[in-house]
Amino acid sequence: MAKVAAGAIVAAEVVAGLADSSDDLLRPPGAGDEKDFLSKCIKCGRCIEACPYQALYAQTGAFGAGIGAPTLNVRNQACRMCEDMPCIPVCPTGALEKLETRNDIRMGLAVIDREHCIAIKGMRCEVCYRACPLIDRAITLDKRVRDNDYIHTVFEPIIDVDACTGCGLCVERCVVTDPCVPIKIVRDREDAIRQIEEEQAKEISSAYGASEGKWAPAGSY
Numbered sequence: 683m684a685k686v687a688a689g690a691i692v693a694a695e696v697v698a699g700l701a702d703s704s705d706d707l708l709r710p711p712g713a714g715d716e717k718d719f720l721s722k723c724i725k726c727g728r729c730i731e732a733c734p735y736q737a738l739y740a741q742t743g744a745f746g747a748g749i750g751a752p753t754l755n756v757r758n759q760a761c762r763m764c765e766d767m768p769c770i771p772v773c774p775t776g777a778l779e780k781l782e783t784r785n786d787i788r789m790g791l792a793v794i795d796r797e798h799c800i801a802i803k804g805m806r807c808e809v810c811y812r813a814c815p816l817i818d819r820a821i822t823l824d825k826r827v828r829d830n831d832y833i834h835t836v837f838e839p840i841i842d843v844d845a846c847t848g849c850g851l852c853v854e855r856c857v858v859t860d861p862c863v864p865i866k867i868v869r870d871r872e873d874a875i876r877q878i879e880e881e882q883a884k885e886i887s888s889a890y891g892a893s894e895g896k897w898a899p900a901g902s903y
């Protein structure tokens with residue numbers, strides 16, 4: 683029975699994307715890099731208790747040093763970027779360092795999978811753009827005419843790597859789940875910038891038929 687329960691926990695973590703690597707886990711606002719953070723965090727849980735949105739929870743799983751440290755699954759509950767960031771001052775060890783403003787939060791960077799984002803296929807979505815607390819700063823919309831269609835417009839969300847805090851509200855609200863959620867937070871900002879550049883280099887057509895006929899033809903919505 684215990685084995686079944688343990689297996690269920692591991693399976694849930696794989697689904698939640700928590701079992702890739704300790705470095706992939708998101709940490710609360712004010713945390714430094716993973717090594718620095720784990721060297722200071724004593725897993726007291728005070729930040730978890732202080733978060734009014736229950737965005738933080740104690741990490742479980744296979745990563746010894748990180749077990750019990752605060753983490754987030756932003757698809758379930760993103761960081762709301764509280765003005766006063768109450769999770770930070772309660773930290774007794776400085777593992778969460780004081781930030782001047784909530785705009786200084788750097789939990790990671792949002793990366794959009796352009797092959798699966800429906801806005802790039804020509805559907806009007808904008809959900810991540812509207813959800814972003816830094817609308818028109820961390821996400822802007824690149825407006826252009828749809829391929830082979832001079833009536834309809836594509837509104838592509840573009841992440842500003844200097845402004846995005848990695849709060850994850852865009853991920854929490856994204857309307858697409860199948861075959862995957864097309865937006866994620868990558869904690870390592872250099873890796874995230876590389877992934878964003880790779881995505882932008884892809885040529886993805888917004889013309890009807892370019893996505894196996896999954897989307898409605900121009901003029902039907």
Ligand code: SF4
Pocket residue numbers: 710711732733734735736737738760761762763764767768769770
């Ligand atoms: S800034 Fe607010 S929502 Fe985000 S982790 Fe801290 S307390 Fe929770």
Ligand code: SF4
Pocket residue numbers: 791792813814815816820821841845846847848849850851852853867
């Ligand atoms: S993670 Fe998403 S919602 Fe948060 S600041 Fe960045 S683009 Fe905006």
Ligand code: SF4
Pocket residue numbers: 794798799800801802807808809810811839855856857858864865
């Ligand atoms: S909410 Fe999701 S599908 Fe919609 S524009 Fe943003 S990333 Fe694309």
